[in-house]
Amino acid sequence: MNGTAWPYPAHPRTPWAPLLVNAALTGQVLTPARARHLPITPAAIAQDAAECVEAGATILHLHARDADGRPDWRPDTYRRVISAVRERCPDAIVCVSTTGRDEPALDRRAAVLELDGDEKPDMASLTLGSFNFHSGASVNEPDVIVALAERMAAAGIHPELELFDLGMAHLAHRLAARGLLPDTPYANLMLGFANGVPADARSLVALVDALPAGTVWAAAGLGIFQRPAGALAIAAGGHVRTGLEDNPDLDDADGRGLARNVDLVRRAVALADALGRPVATTDEARRELGLGRRSAVVA
Numbered sequence: 001m002n003g004t005a006w007p008y009p010a011h012p013r014t015p016w017a018p019l020l021v022n023a024a025l026t027g028q029v030l031t032p033a034r035a036r037h038l039p040i041t042p043a044a045i046a047q048d049a050a051e052c053v054e055a056g057a058t059i060l061h062l063h064a065r066d067a068d069g070r071p072d073w074r075p076d077t078y079r080r081v082i083s084a085v086r087e088r089c090p091d092a093i094v095c096v097s098t099t100g101r102d103e104p105a106l107d108r109r110a111a112v113l114e115l116d117g118d119e120k121p122d123m124a125s126l127t128l129g130s131f132n133f134h135s136g137a138s139v140n141e142p143d144v145i146v147a148l149a150e151r152m153a154a155a156g157i158h159p160e161l162e163l164f165d166l167g168m169a170h171l172a173h174r175l176a177a178r179g180l181l182p183d184t185p186y187a188n189l190m191l192g193f194a195n196g197v198p199a200d201a202r203s204l205v206a207l208v209d210a211l212p213a214g215t216v217w218a219a220a221g222l223g224i225f226q227r228p229a230g231a232l233a234i235a236a237g238g239h240v241r242t243g244l245e246d247n248p249d250l251d252d253a254d255g256r257g258l259a260r261n262v263d264l265v266r267r268a269v270a271l272a273d274a275l276g277r278p279v280a281t282t283d284e285a286r287r288e289l290g291l292g293r294r295s296a297v298v299a
């Protein structure tokens with residue numbers, strides 16, 4: 001590389017930064033009954049992680065499940081998942097979830113941020129507001145969001161900001177004003193969820209314009225919107241989140257739940273190829289986000 005910092009300013013004669021592909025492998029809600037190839041155990045998650053990294057993913061968005069397949073916030077469970085993933089993909093960017101959908105208590109949501117050594121996550125999700133999913137509410141009170149951001153900043157863990165609607169961008173600015181965001185914030189724009197912002201270009205532009213300056217952004221589309229959201233983002237200089245967490249169906253609306261994580265990563269990479277966008281290596285991804293190399297992180 002030539003040492004010039006990404007992202008370049010937008011200009012017709014400068015290329016977009018190499019594409020960051022974020023693979024959300026398991027999620028909080030899906031079961032193997034709905035997504036046949038959903039990875040649940042640490043070994044299965046690590047196997048999917050390895051396949052996805054081989055196919056072009058550089059960020060791995062992880063949720064932990066207990067032995068019965070239920071969502072599990074406990075750090076020891078996350079430690080087993082991260083350990084298995086790092087064994088297979090030592091350089092990939094590991095992002096954990098601090099979701100409050102099943103566990104509202106702040107200390108439990110934040111417990112994963114205390115992992116250290118080789119199991120310390122690089123990133124953690126930070127949803128910037130409460131939201132009505134199709135099946136119920138996800139409650140994120142402002143004080144809880146700020147407290148999670150404070151703990152991430154104190155631990156040196158990079159937030160994956162999640163926005164489901166335009167108003168959530170406001171809190172990103174408040175966090176930035178309090179010095180709680182890194183120099184290069186990273187935001188995932190969650191498009192096409194019922195009750196949220198639609199997966200269309202007008203909404204995407206409004207969301208991107210509402211983010212703090214310099215935010216590296218990605219689009220994630222729910223279900224059938226995964227592919228168009230990815231295409232919009234790739235063409236517009238953003239990045240992509242894909243994976244079973246957001247879409248279990250390979251043939252879009254067939255509802256058969258037959259997608260594998262690696263299929264969805266390959267589909268995003270094929271879209272990037274079609275649009276002439278290079279896909280980032282792990283080193284490029286770490287540099288775009290201002291993250292250190294793994295060896296430096298561990299040392």
Ligand code: ZN
Binds near residue numbers: 024027028061097
């Ligand atoms: Zn998630």
